[in-house]
Each structure stands twice: as structure tokens, then as C-alpha cells.
Amino acid sequence: MSEPESDRMLEAEPGRHGESGRTPRAGRARHDDDAPPEAIVAIPLRHPWRNVVAVILVLGLAVFVLDAAQRQDYGWPDVGKYIFDRRISQAAWVTLWLTIYAMIGAIVIGLLLAIMRLSPNPVLKSIAWLYIWIFRGTPVYVQLVFWGIVSLIYPVFTLGIPFMDPWVTIPNEIFTNLFITAVIGLALNEAAYMSEIVRAGLLSVDEGQAEASTALAMSWGQTMRFVVVPQAMKIIIPPTGNEVISMLKTTSLVAAIPLSIDLYGVSRGISAVTFTPVPLLLVASLWYLLFTSVLMVGQHFIEKRFSRGTGRVRTGKEPATPEPAPTAVPGEPGAPLGNDFGGKG
């Protein structure tokens, strides 16, 4: 993994510490030119248009905020009334669990799909490709509507030889439970995206790593577990954080199933009774914002940690192993894009 170049940099490091500041004269910094370079005194370039645009934007924002604060339709007293309403906080809890369960399911299925796509078996490969093609190529809203009515298409599960009397018949109780249906629907969709993230992570690990592991007589499973996956994690974790944030917002689409015990569903339910849709939209938005902000902060720290090369480098001063280029497909939300919010819902 580590290039000899980085070693050379390591060796060169101590020599550079002695000098005070880096002189622009490339390379040969001498100790004898002690005199600090003369500071440049010049009139800075003016940017009048920047100032004009800034003033317009700030004024516009101020007008909007002042207006909104006084406008009846926003119903600010109602926002205050419902923001800590027990029904709302319970619904927020449901949204959180929907997100957690769906992401766990998506990661497990995604890992499986990624391994299938990397397998030498052409059948496994094609099936994984087909899955990803379908689930990424259709809207998640449409998929959720489908899972909502799937219990009508398959009222019972049967086990047996086709065209004969089935041995076992189980009524379809999975898809009549709307919460489980929502988790399955969200997880199956998200798995297609997760598999691409996992695949990019696995591909980012240098081939020499698996080779060295194989040469040490380790099996494929051991090679994956102890050598490849730990290194792939630094590519996989940051975009997975993006997906969690994205999933939290996507859960609002479970209305399509229709599941209405989540944050958005309950807010809508309340507003249908009180005829105050706008305040409840604001209430729901504030809760979503709270969750995504917390996740963003967590994401920030995780990314900081995993951008430090091996993630275990202690000082951060040394040049760590060169960052392998993330091989995610361009334009898909899997690509590690810093604090991109994703958003395919």
C-alpha cells in the first residue's frame, strides 16, 4: 500500500522542521537567509458587486423573517403548542426506529449484493445487477405503494411442489403489519444504494492486500474479514452516514404504504383535525432538522477520523497510506461527498 515516495517524505520531514516558515524559493531553503521577506503594501482589489449582492440577500432574508414572524398562517403559537406534543415525540421515535431498522436491513442486504457482484459466478453477478437496476431505477415512493398492496397479490405463502397441493400454507402476516412492510420496503430500496457503496469500498483495497493474505494461506473468508473489510471501512463509512441522513427523510414517504404513525404521518393526522397544516409541517420539519443536525455532527467526526489514512495513525503528522480513490459510480449518492445530504426520495 504505502508508496516509497511517502517514505521519502518521512525521511525528509525532520530536516524541514528546523526552518522557520517555508520560503517560496522552491526546495533549497537556506539557513543563512534569515531576514524575513519584506511585507507587500498594496491596495487590495475591491469587489463592489460582492457587497451589493450580500446586502440584497441579507435585506431579503430579514424582510422574509420579519414578515413570517407576523403572518397568521404560520401559526407560531400552534408550533409552540405542538412541538413537544406527546403524539409528535412518539412519532419522532417511530421515525427514528424506522430509520435504524431499515438501515440495518439495507447494510446486510447491500453487503450480500456487493459480494455477489464481485463474485466470479456470472449468475450471482447478473442477479445482483438486476436487483440494483430495478431498485435504483424505480422511485422509492412507487416501491412503497407496491409493498403496501403486496399482501393482496400474495395473500398466503405456500411451500411445496408447483402445481401440486402445497405442504404448508402460511397466511401473509408480514405484509399486513404496516410497520414491518415499511421497514422492508425502505431496506430493499436502500440496499441497492448500500451495495454500491460497499462494492466501491471493497474495490478500493489494493489487490496486493488480498494477494498477500492468500499467500499467507488465509482463506477467502479470513482475507475478507481480517484484511479487506477493515480497510474498506474507511471508504464505506462516510457515505453510509449520508445514507442514514437520507433515510431519515425518506421515511416520510411511508405514507405511500400507507403507514401514518411516523413523524410526518402523525403531523398530518393532527392537522387534518385542527385544520392547521402549516404549523404542523413546521413542527415536523423542526424535528427532522434536529435529527439530521445531530447526525451531521456525528458524520463530521466520523469523516474526520476516517480521513486520517488508516484511521489509527496516532499523530496525524506523518504521511499516512495514500488515500485510494473512491471508486463509487459518479453521480450516485454513494460517492463520498462530504456533507452532501443525498436525497433521492
Next chain:
Amino acid sequence: MTDAPMVLAERVSKNFGTNKVLRGISLEVDPGEVLCIVGPSGSGKSTFLRCINHLERVDGGRLSVDGQLVGYRQKGDKLYELKLKEAAFQRQEIGMVFQRFNLFPHLTAVENITLAPIRVKGISKAKATARAMELLERVGLGDRGDAYPAHLSGGQQQRVAIARALAMDPKLMLFDEPTSALDPELVGEVLDVMKELAKSGMTMIVVTHEMGFAREVADTLVFMDEGVVVEAGPPREILSNPQHDRTKAFLSKVL
């Protein structure tokens, strides 16, 4: 030469698609022997090395290590490809050192060395660690056990890689251009470790461009070109009095 050979290659061939990389390599390596392979790039040296521990599948001929066919099992006159587990078992006896070290960057030097003994051979962690420290001492890195590869120089990394291969107690060590990725001033420390290893009686096959090392350490020098062994013999003879035109041409460029 009464011992059974450690490595016996008989007309070994290997193709990548229509590209014939090895066109019938025949050679013998006795236990304790050091064989150096030199030759221009693309001559199949590395591929041959990788065939010996079955990182590449041999397409033709016979290749055996310590009397065991590599990658296949013979039953009657039929050959059966080995299961992955069986192939892995064969590799336990063969250590390999790579041009680019291929240390595991997320593990310390000691963890790099102990990973396979613990996971493959089931040796206890304490025992494996003690052995790793011994090996690090042997390659002159007794104090760098806790360092991550990124904190080691290229030469140090390669020495850890050698210790890692030795930790599996191999009968045979393969070196694939072990000093080619190193800065010139770091080559010596790796060659010194390899010389010590050769003196201790390890059977070694070394693909190298270091003619000085080959002259000093090798028992046999093999010159390969275009997938065949062009010339083989004691290194002094080949280096000072090459018989074949292709050997002459190559040596005139590298010496």
C-alpha cells in the same frame, strides 16, 4: 544432490488468454539452495514465482513443491484441481515476499506477523506475539513492533514482510523483486536480511535485478527471457562468461 528437490518444474507453461507467458520452464531447486532468476521485464519471472505458490494456475507441464503437485491432485492418470482449502494448506509451507511489501496498513508490525499464525495455524496470541518479536529481532526491528507500516521506511516495511512470511515456518521462500520498490540507500538492509536467511539454510527463489546479490548469494542463476529459461548455472560463470546472445545482451545493459 541426492535429496529430493524442493521445487521441481517440468515444462511448466502458463497463458493469459492468447499471451503465452511461460513456454515450458524446467528447473530444479534443492533444499537449502538459493536460486536467483534474472531477466528483462515481461520475461515471465514473476509469473513463474506466482505459479509456485498457486497464486496463478499452471496451464501445462508439472510443478511440484517438496514432492507435492502444486494446485492439483493426481489420481491414476487424472488430475483434479485442488479445493481452495487444500490449496491454502499447500501455501502454508511457502512464504512469499512482494515487490510492494503488501503489509496490512491497518495492523501494527507485530499484528501483521501474527495474523496468519493465529488465524491459520491456531497458535495462541501470546505465543505468536513472542515469536513475532523474535523474528523482528532477527530482521533488526526488535524495537518497532508497535509501529504501523505507514510509520516505517520502505526497507523496514520489507523486513517486516520477510518476518511475516517466516512466521508461518515455510520450507521455501519466494522473493518477487524484493528491492525494486526501494530507494537505493535502503536496498542494502533488505539484502542483508536475505543473505542471513540464505546462510541459515533456507531454500529461496529470488527474482531480482541485484546482480551483486545474485553473484554473492545464489547457488544457481537462471536467466529467463520470453517465457523460457535461456541459461542456468553457477552465477559467476553466467555473469562473467554468458553463452547465449540474449544473456549477453541483457547483461551488457544491467552490469
